[in-house]
Amino acid sequence: MKLLLVDDDPIFRLGFCTALVQATDWAIAAENFDTILSETPRQDLDLILCDPAWLGDRHWLRYRELQTFYPSTPVVLLTSQLDAERILQAKRDGISGYLPKGMAITALIPELQSIIAGGKVWSQQPRGINQNFLAGLRRRGLQQIYTNLDQVESYLAQENLPAFYRLVFAGQRRELRTAAWLLRSCLPQSAVFLESRPLTNNDRSNREPGAIIISTPLEITTSNTRWQSSLEQTFIKLNGPLSNATTSSFELEVIAPAKRRELLYIILQQLNFIFNDPQWRNLELEQFSEQCQYSIRNLWKFSAQEFIGRYNLTADNQAEGFLALLNRVAIANTPALNPRLPHNRELFAYFLRDEPLTIDNVTYRLESQEAIARSQQILEHLLLTLANDILQFVLNTLPEPELLKAEIYQPKLRSARAIARFRNDLSWHYRLRQYWLEPKAIFESQYHLLTLGNTGIVVTTIHSPRYQELASLRGIPWAVTILLELRDALAPRVRAIISWLGKILVYLLTNVVGRALGLIARGIVDGAGSSWQSLRSRQVELANGGRKNPLKF
Incomplete structure (x- = not known):
């Protein structure tokens, strides 16, 4: 497969191409709009992925230049956000599908293969969030107008359509376009939130921790x-x-x-x-x-x-x-x-x-x-x-x-x-x-x-x-620095005083209190020894019948 990614964001081109190369053996080229339109068209392309990167409506329809440049290659929009009007416009212009940026590579590859095989993939459908009554009226009215407009365009595309019916349908097309212009101009626009299709567990496991890992550096647009x-x-x-x-x-x-x-x-x-x-x-x-x-x-x-x-x-x-x-x-x-x-x-x-x-x-x-x-x-x-x-x-x-x-x-x-x-x-x-x-x-x-x-x-x-x-x-931060400086200035002296007091305490405990405790212990031992000798003499005396010095023969 040969793919062409047309995107003005060099960082996205870098990550997307690296991730897709690691997951497939496809040949991938990536350029911005200005570069790709100034070169000779590439041959044998299977698919073109395009991000219109619009600012207002100024760059929205640039994909039409790609369709002119590559008339036989399907073009798919790979972008961040779309509203209902742009989705319908892209469908009428023959775009083969829409894929949101941020999809897991494992979920994106089957969609690309389906499009290359001739299918059309629209991964998300727009869901309006009504900010007020007029905004909701504008959204519903435009959806109905564009639905009818698609039907009228399909009737006008018939070759054997009688002239009278062609004239009637052409008038209806003008009326519908005028009505759509009036709604867009007179009523406020509601915000449009894209409700994504549910991700499978495999998609979540590949998307959350970041499935794009760069193994080899790629060239990006910077000198x-x-x-x-x-x-x-x-x-x-x-x-x-x-x-x-x-x-x-x-x-x-x-x-x-x-x-x-x-x-x-x-x-x-x-x-x-x-x-x-x-x-x-x-x-x-x-x-x-x-x-x-x-x-x-x-x-x-x-x-x-x-x-x-x-x-x-x-x-x-x-x-x-x-x-x-x-x-x-x-x-x-x-x-x-x-x-x-x-x-x-x-x-x-x-x-x-x-x-x-x-x-x-x-x-x-x-x-x-x-x-x-x-x-x-x-x-x-x-x-x-x-x-x-x-x-x-x-x-x-x-x-x-x-x-x-x-x-x-x-x-x-x-x-x-x-x-x-x-x-x-x-x-x-x-x-x-x-x-x-x-x-x-x-x-x-x-x-x-x-x-x-x-x-x-x-x-x-x-x-x-x-x-x-x-x-x-100034203020409390300044006071904090003063406290830190006082701590730095006083801490060595306080530590020295504590060390000196510790040495004195050790001397008193070992040389004064220790010796006193030693003398007390010695007195207790001597007293215990005298008591033991007196008790032993008393036992001997009792054993001899009360005589202190018995006669010896």
Whole structure:
């Protein structure tokens, strides 16, 4: 089998091709839209998998160019979300099927084989969630219009249709299209949730722990080899365990492991888009630092919008009100988020400006193992911290419908009491970090980074000077550093005094109390000996009839 994957996301192409190659012996090629349309069409393709990657409706119909480019090859949509209108549009355009991203490879392969054999597969059906009466009316009306429109199109496709009937059906087609345009323009759009087909036990066992394991590196669309290597390493770790192996609580624990992996993947995808932006080449040093802060804010905003939009937490995640809310929260979170992302500017400069990293006051070359390991730690901490902050926004700002809990929350955290307990644990952790852990780390010139280890998410400690932060501490955090300094100053002296007092106590016990106890014991022994001799003499006297010195012959 020969497959062509057309997707603008290089990370997804990397993981999908690797997983499919390991499960099958198929020949797979992967390109983005611009590259594939600028090359000569490949011959003997069995199937084309396409992600339209639409923004609004601007790129939605790009798959038509693929149909023109490969007229005899079936095209299948492999994407994240579809609504009812797009599904019907894709069916009318001759698309052979729709498969959602995130399916287990073992479940995906039979579907692909069925399509190659000439079948059509639509793995999900849209189910509308009515936000209000008008939204439900719009959805039901469009479904009825498109059903009738399909019937009219099938009548018009008949070759022996009389001219009168063709004229009538053509008029009905114009009326139906006009009615559909009026409904789309005048009535509000309801959110559409895709109800997945039930997964088998085999699918769940392959999907939850992460079935994609990279054995050989694949080429992705980037000219930076160090960033490419870091992407591959991060992708491998994201498909490993993501459980909490630390002693503290964090927000990622509220969602299921598969959703943690999905959120971290979204953030990594958005970061890859930022790093591939050509504007970085023309920025001066001061502009570069400002752009780094702006990029972190956009990274949070776009990642939150993408993740929230997949699960319909709002009526319309493209609405101006929701986007304005995300923008306000991103701006408000930036001052508190930046101190929790150490060396993010150095990370950007390492990958985008080829600036070496300085570790423990030693500057390492770009390709050194120390610089690669440190950049990987900073990158993983960036992903995990942003994921925690996005989920903090979800927990504190967005409502908690049962649909949301069933989709992304862990089963043990779906009740109101369990969520309240989890929030209380997080609140205590925030206070502990603000008033004790962070001041202590600043005073000790350390950063505690969240990284991905063999057992899950772990804490890695790195050394770095933090004198400016130490000088800016006020209030309780400043008092904590003073207490730590007093403890460091007094602890040796207190230990010396305790040691000296211990020596005196030992001397008194051994040389004074011990000797006194020895004399008392000796007196007791001597007294016991005299009593024994007196008792023995008395026994002898009684034995001789009361005479002390009996006569001897």
